[in-house]
Amino acid sequence: MAGGDRRFILHFDWTLFIVVLALAGIGLVSVISASYTSAHRTLDPLVIRQLIWIGAGIVAMLIAVLVDYRTLQAYAYPFYVLVIGLLIAVMISGHATGGSRRWINLGAFHLEPSELAKLAVVLVMVRYLREEPPKGGWGLRHLIIPFILLGIPAALVLKQPDLGTGLILVLITLTLIFVSGLNLRTMLVLAMAAMLAAPLSWHYLKPYQRQRLVSFINPQADPLGSGYHIIQSEIAIGAGGPFGKGFLKGTQARLNFLPEQSTDFIFAVFAEEFGLAGALLLLTLYAGVIARGAWIARHARDRFGALLAVGLTAIVFWQVAVNIGMATGMLPVVGITLPLVSYGGSSLIAMMAAMGILISINTRRYLF
Amino acid sequence: MAKFHIPKSNRPVPLLEPRIAALTAVMFAVLGLVSVRLYYLQVLHHKENVELADRNRIRIQRLPAPRGLVFDRNHRPLVDTKPSFDAQLVPEDSDNLSLTIERLERYTGADQIAGKISDADEEGRPPYEPVTVAERLGWQQVVALEAHQLELPGVSLQITPARHYLYGQLAAHLLGYVGEVTKNDLIQKADYHMGDEIGKFGLERVWESSLRGDAGGQEIEVDAVGRRLRVLKEIPDKPGESIVMTIDLNLQQAAEQAMAGKNGAFVALDPRNGDVLAMVSHPAFDPDIFGGGVKASAWRELTTDPNHPLQNRVIQGIYPPGSTFKIVDTIAGLQEGTLNPETAYNCPGGLWFGGREYHCWRHQGHGTIELHDAIVRSCDVYFYNVGAKLGVDRIAKWSNQLGLGIKSGIDLDHENPGTIPSSAWKQKRFHERWYPAETLSVAIGQGYVATTPLQMAQVAAQVASGGIRYRPQFVKYVEGLDGNIAKSYPPVIENRIKIDPDALEVVKDAMADVVNGAGGTAHKAHLDNVVVCGKTGTAQVVGNNAPVGESEEEDKTPDQFKDHAWFIAFAPKDHPTIAAACIIEHGGHGGSASAPVIHDVFQRYFQLNPPPPKPEIARVLEDASPSQ
CATH class of the missing domain: 3.90.1310.10 (Penicillin-binding protein 2a (Domain 2))
Structure with missing residues (x-):
């Protein structure tokens, strides 16, 4: 790090840093709204915890900035193995809530290895794909190893069951394969295979997951059951109107009509109270992360850094797209957090660390 | 640094650039799509969603x-x-x-x-x-x-x-x-x-x-x-x-008590205005059990009970009026001029008419009697003659004038108007002409004649009032929240007939002697301090062809074949203030079964509303205190 300190401060990515803090701030405001009840007007313990996670997240982000991202190449596989181990541990002795085992009880903290799995898969994919593809791009046979690297954590995550994280793992892998130079004919073959596999996968879905798909196509089929989430979320967002009902004035969340209001449906809480204006501000902040991520990728010093930036940006993007798509009724309900905004320590700290790595890539493009 | 993968150019990722650009474009397009969706939900469908949210939270x-x-x-x-x-x-x-x-x-x-x-x-x-x-x-x-x-x-x-x-x-x-x-x-x-x-x-x-x-x-x-x-x-x-x-709780309680254990109906009216003073229909039901969601079993029990506890017998029960109808014959005859107090007929115990004999309840006959005794002793033959002379249509006319065969107008649902036959009625109903012999049955309140207890109480009340028939009313007034009268129900005169006062007095005298005189059929209705006027009746139960009796002796027929016992009455004889009708189903004779009910109620009534002292009693009192 010798001689790098001045440059480090000079080239620190303040834009991204501030955007991330703004998103975390919106998250905090939304968690306050989601946990607010007119009965007791004190701050909910949830809010205090979220504040602590944000603090820890900032620390994690700064540590990630200080670490040279290139060292991560060495740790990609060990980290991957560690996360696989954690996912197996979850399966064996995980802490179950709401019918699925997702957490490991660490006393003060419930660790959710699925959140780490996203980072691990990005790291290990980028580590593998950093090699230049042969002329014409990656063919099917080059993808065997990436698919195995994806398949192991994806299977473990789906087993929990956590369809949302499984989906994100698949999407970021495909994104990285595409960007790193996928053969276009292979892409077509993959697309066709996916289309053929879709009906088959119905067979492997759990009944509640099938129910969600049915509800997505026709929410009114079971308005109090699985369609309830979609309907209540749409109502909350729509009731917000152009400028929202105002902070703590949203009734859908305060009166608990919204399910999972501090985590998966936090967007609806925010959109009800801050309206289209607030929602567009939020989307703009995410667009900022994406634009910045893409810029960092394009200007990275090396292929590893570029792909890592793409992968980290892809995590943010896909989670935003799936989460908001679900909250607005454009996609079926799958449990996925809104990055940097949803309540939850594992998600928040992992995501802020990812943003730190992104800043680190940006900061170090001048280092040579 | 050698351990790191070193790119060849300063811009290491030219190959990646187009794909990163494509990816970024896709990402922005998706965010754009989400924005459109948000506009759709939050602007275009804002109002509906606000309504839905309110409907969620507001009940x-x-x-x-x-x-x-x-x-x-x-x-x-x-x-x-x-x-x-x-x-x-x-x-x-x-x-x-x-x-x-x-x-x-x-x-x-x-x-x-x-x-x-x-x-x-x-x-x-x-x-x-x-x-x-x-x-x-x-x-x-x-x-x-x-x-x-x-x-x-x-x-x-x-x-x-x-x-x-x-x-x-x-x-x-x-x-x-x-x-x-x-x-x-x-x-x-x-x-x-x-x-x-x-x-x-x-x-x-x-x-x-x-x-x-x-x-x-x-x-x-x-x-x-x-x-x-x-x-x-x-x-x-x-x-x-x-x-x-208009009902009086004490009187109603007395009537309920007098009717206890009996099936039948009782109703008391104020002949001066039509107020219902008490009304009982037995068997009854407990209205509390209906309060919101009557149990199916309780409801079934009530509706399938052969005694029909839900039926209000006072207005829905129709019975042949029997001998109480003789008052109607009398009014009809007096009004039409076919009968006067001196009209006499001989009763040898029966009357030959149209080739068969019509019995009087008293087989040995009443001999030659005039109107007063005919009413007091309830001679069937006398009223066969009165009826035959009137003809059915004139009986029907005056029955209607007295409120029979028509609804009383009481504010209750399902009132049955009963039946008063006439030749036109028979033609319409059976497409047959009227046979004069049928008039004899009508004259003693049998045959097609069917009346409700309320109608018969009104007959008593109309005689009591000297010809005015009021609509029976049981609500005096509606009391507003401020305690003032919000709506009152003044007496409504349904009909008024002019009866010659002397003739009316003869009828009243006769009815007084039914209760108080020698040979009267309703001594059990006698009160010491008030002159009660009344008329007994016995309604033949279908299937029982035994001659209709009129006495105070207990009937020995099994209950279900026993006749229905009628009694109609009013009191005091002068300036009556209460009129009533009572029917006890399968009670046997009116004098033995129904008169005691009216006795009990009237007694209570005059305890609650003391009558002016009888002239005789007044005299006795004067004699007892000459020094005053």
């Missing part, structure tokens, strides 16, 4: 107004409302609904809870809105529910005002009962809602609009679990107006 809770009270003529309460415990169930809060229902039915004895829930759902019950599944729980049931609360998720107790009939079965048919509105009611009446109480029968039904009041309401904010958080808006209810009836 309109109707608060039915407390129903008006019912008082007797002296403002003593007969019907009021008292708090009752109802069990409510929020089906959504019960994870095993059928088990909860099973337990609830066991602890409360309620039935058809599942049906009530599905009915409510059909009516569009919002989620988490409770359904009232068992009403008017007794203490034991309430305690059972409290004790087993943990086994009954979603069940709660609710205190609601419930209709309470203070004297149980007293005047049940007149007061009627309330119940929950039916689906049919809801279709017809826009301002009623599911679960509302509505008058179903009797006064409760007819005065529904006064008694009901205007429901208030609350806008209540609820959370997703249906918990009530706060009242957003409140519209106070307007309680129902009270009804002050």
